[in-house]
Amino acid sequence: MPSPTAGRILSIQSHVAFGYVGGKAAVFPLQCLGYDVDVVNTVNFSNHSGYGRFGGSRATAAELAKMFELMELNGLLLCERLLTGYVPGAEALAAVKDLAIRMKQKNPELIYLLDPVLGDSGKLYVSPECIPIYREALQYSTVITPNWFEVEVLTDTKITDPASLRKALRVLHETYHVPNVVISSIPLKVWLRAALPSSAQPPHTTNTDADFLACIASSTEGTPGSEGGTAPSAVHARCIPCLPGYFSGVGRGRCSRRRPGRHQTVTTTARLSAHFQHSNYQHLKASPPLTSTAKPLGTSSLPRSAQSHLVRVSLRTNPFVWRWISVRSSLK
Amino acid sequence: MPSPTAGRILSIQSHVAFGYVGGKAAVFPLQCLGYDVDVVNTVNFSNHSGYGRFGGSRATAAELAKMFELMELNGLLLCERLLTGYVPGAEALAAVKDLAIRMKQKNPELIYLLDPVLGDSGKLYVSPECIPIYREALQYSTVITPNWFEVEVLTDTKITDPASLRKALRVLHETYHVPNVVISSIPLKVWLRAALPSSAQPPHTTNTDADFLACIASSTEGTPGSEGGTAPSAVHARCIPCLPGYFSGVGRGRCSRRRPGRHQTVTTTARLSAHFQHSNYQHLKASPPLTSTAKPLGTSSLPRSAQSHLVRVSLRTNPFVWRWISVRSSLK
Numbered sequence: 264m265p266s267p268t269a270g271r272i273l274s275i276q277s278h279v280a281f282g283y284v285g286g287k288a289a290v291f292p293l294q295c296l297g298y299d300v301d302v303v304n305t306v307n308f309s310n311h312s313g314y315g316r317f318g319g320s321r322a323t324a325a326e327l328a329k330m331f332e333l334m335e336l337n338g339l340l341l342c343e344r345l346l347t348g349y350v351p352g353a354e355a356l357a358a359v360k361d362l363a364i365r366m367k368q369k370n371p372e373l374i375y376l377l378d379p380v381l382g383d384s385g386k387l388y389v390s391p392e393c394i395p396i397y398r399e400a401l402q403y404s405t406v407i408t409p410n411w412f413e414v415e416v417l418t419d420t421k422i423t424d425p426a427s428l429r430k431a432l433r434v435l436h437e438t439y440h441v442p443n444v445v446i447s448s449i450p451l452k453v454w455l456r457a458a459l460p461s462s463a464q465p466p467h468t469t470n471t472d473a474d475f476l477a478c479i480a481s482s483t484e485g486t487p488g489s490e491g492g493t494a495p496s497a498v499h500a501r502c503i504p505c506l507p508g509y510f511s512g513v514g515r516g517r518c519s520r521r522r523p524g525r526h527q528t529v530t531t532t533a534r535l536s537a538h539f540q541h542s543n544y545q546h547l548k549a550s551p552p553l554t555s556t557a558k559p560l561g562t563s564s565l566p567r568s569a570q571s572h573l574v575r576v577s578l579r580t581n582p583f584v585w586r587w588i589s590v591r592s593s594l595k
Numbered sequence: 596m597p598s599p600t601a602g603r604i605l606s607i608q609s610h611v612a613f614g615y616v617g618g619k620a621a622v623f624p625l626q627c628l629g630y631d632v633d634v635v636n637t638v639n640f641s642n643h644s645g646y647g648r649f650g651g652s653r654a655t656a657a658e659l660a661k662m663f664e665l666m667e668l669n670g671l672l673l674c675e676r677l678l679t680g681y682v683p684g685a686e687a688l689a690a691v692k693d694l695a696i697r698m699k700q701k702n703p704e705l706i707y708l709l710d711p712v713l714g715d716s717g718k719l720y721v722s723p724e725c726i727p728i729y730r731e732a733l734q735y736s737t738v739i740t741p742n743w744f745e746v747e748v749l750t751d752t753k754i755t756d757p758a759s760l761r762k763a764l765r766v767l768h769e770t771y772h773v774p775n776v777v778i779s780s781i782p783l784k785v786w787l788r789a790a791l792p793s794s795a796q797p798p799h800t801t802n803t804d805a806d807f808l809a810c811i812a813s814s815t816e817g818t819p820g821s822e823g824g825t826a827p828s829a830v831h832a833r834c835i836p837c838l839p840g841y842f843s844g845v846g847r848g849r850c851s852r853r854r855p856g857r858h859q860t861v862t863t864t865a866r867l868s869a870h871f872q873h874s875n876y877q878h879l880k881a882s883p884p885l886t887s888t889a890k891p892l893g894t895s896s897l898p899r900s901a902q903s904h905l906v907r908v909s910l911r912t913n914p915f916v917w918r919w920i921s922v923r924s925s926l927k
Binding site: 273278280281282287291294295301302303304307308309310314315316317318319320322324326329330334336337339 | 605610612613614619623626627631636640641642646647648649650651652654658661662666668669671739776829856
């Protein structure tokens, strides 16, 4: 019988009754991969705010702190992996950050995936007081998954060319000591396309920014000369075509302007296929971690009902990145 | 593409961060079966109350009513099936009951599984004011899943012999108009054992009450002469051996006295095996419903990680009964 801590994940994110975002998007796929997931809901909303109306309750800082304290007192903070997403307000966010610090101090091997939910497309959707709290939390993370706007906010750097992108990554790695950064989406502007190696570029038949998003991963782990050299990290990029599509569960109203559904659908699908791509592991000549409980699955080994459910569920960034960081960890 | 309402379930139950009870026990198996599950958390607790300490927040009646209203206004009350479990307090329970009434009036075909969570082993663990609210809700249910104590409370009938058991079932079917009753557990006392047909009896080598539990299902649907006759329902029974075991997620302290782990472990396992028993469907000479999204699965078709997860997860009553009522519906 596996130990109760093996691969156990504590997920602290939003919950919606209807739709698949936050914890509703992340937990089911992780459970399908064999992880035991402890789930703390930072909000309990009817649906994503992208619908015209939404409501429900937000956990207060005191409620979250009390819950973490009780889990600790009961000996139930058993997880080896921590995943945090949207937390409502600076005080509640500070309670989550304090937990992350305690857990990291207790177990320096903790894998902490921090999704610094601040905003998108040039607009904050949390209080500005959250920014310094996220900045303080960064040093405890193993991997972070900001979008391009969140990178700009965290690093105070406008990303307008390869130099500013490199600077932002360097700030995250060197000033904030984040070993792994995944920029979950960044529009493929002309300057970014030109900076990519030809093998990572999309076909030249498309010309507009809106046709592709890039996903950029940057890691200092296992990189020679990573301390202050000119090549501080290994950077991987992948372009994702934007196709028209419907992204279930995040609304059709205001949301479709702020977070275009067509982007997210395809991002999701691309990540899903990346996640299940067996060759992702084979070429590494290393077993993925947790083989006994979280085998990489060919989609054909999933029951058809679960497959269709997985495809319908938005995986957002988390499980893909989770696997990615797992693979990286196995190479150390 | 299946319609968004096909097989969609709205689950209104408790949530615990750690462990598998309430929604944490029911939702994952239902998702694995291909259902889209909308999830309203009636409480957000750190863990089951069986641990020495627990805490978190309870949804108020106003919060629940607002959430249901918003889902309705957004056109998101799409489910064809409703599943309700623990609701904290009479006012919040009334809000859930009101929703069930509205949904049933809007869609008379709604399948409503009502788990009337009142108490166990002779003790209430909710306010007595909940009792009349559950009694009022019963008429809207398709199937209810009380334990023996909850049957006693709802029907105001002490179950001490076959006559009182029959009377309690008759009250549920005839006074409260519940078409399907599953008594999820009842100790196999001498009188109950004697009342069972020999094919349903456990071996005679065991003598104590504590060795077996019975699960009793009683249905008026499709039963000739069900209106006021002497045989008001078709009754099925199954005995479940009690073996020592550990029931993960409901604590080790007070709980182990109030809700013996050894009972629940085996109940869970028995239900799990019943649930996945392909022959359950084959002998009916009818396809189970929702074949496109919720096929009955041989466990061998599940990935090993999901299998072990399913076994670790307590299914409690819900998915088994859910399938049971689905099978019954397909025979209508």
